[in-house]
Amino acid sequence: MNEIIIDGEPLPFVEGQTVAAALVAAGRIAWRTTRVGRRPRGVFCGIGVCFDCLVTVDGSDGQRACLVPARPGMAVTTGEGGDA
Template sequence: MTEMIVDGRRLPFVEGQTVAAALVATGRLAWRTTRVGHRPRGVFCGIGVCFDCLVTVNGAPGRRACLVRARPGMTVTTGEGDDD
């Protein structure tokens, strides 16, 4: 198993997993909240149609975690209020 860095912590993943799949596999179901209402968001559609799973990957904001393949050493930052 290899690792990426999520919010400053090492997160293991299996080769071929997306960032969202790796987060869910470790029990994390939500990784951001909406600006209005602070509702939790994580994977909803899982195919890149919605915007619920947004994260910042290697400094690039607004990436859909369900579409980005996990890579060794990549840095992922989750957040709050990135979208409504």
């Protein structure tokens, strides 16, 4: 099975899944918090219109997890406890 690295931990994914789909499949429905109020966010629209699912992918921040195809070995940093 393929794996991506989420916050330093391996996470399996199925070929064709986005980063958001892999996170949700693993039971993570939120992976960042808002600046104001620190409210949890994850997938909202799922089509790249909103900014709720932002993550950092291989050092590039502000990536929409619902649009980024998961690739073996990619490093993803979430904004759990802060902003991505």
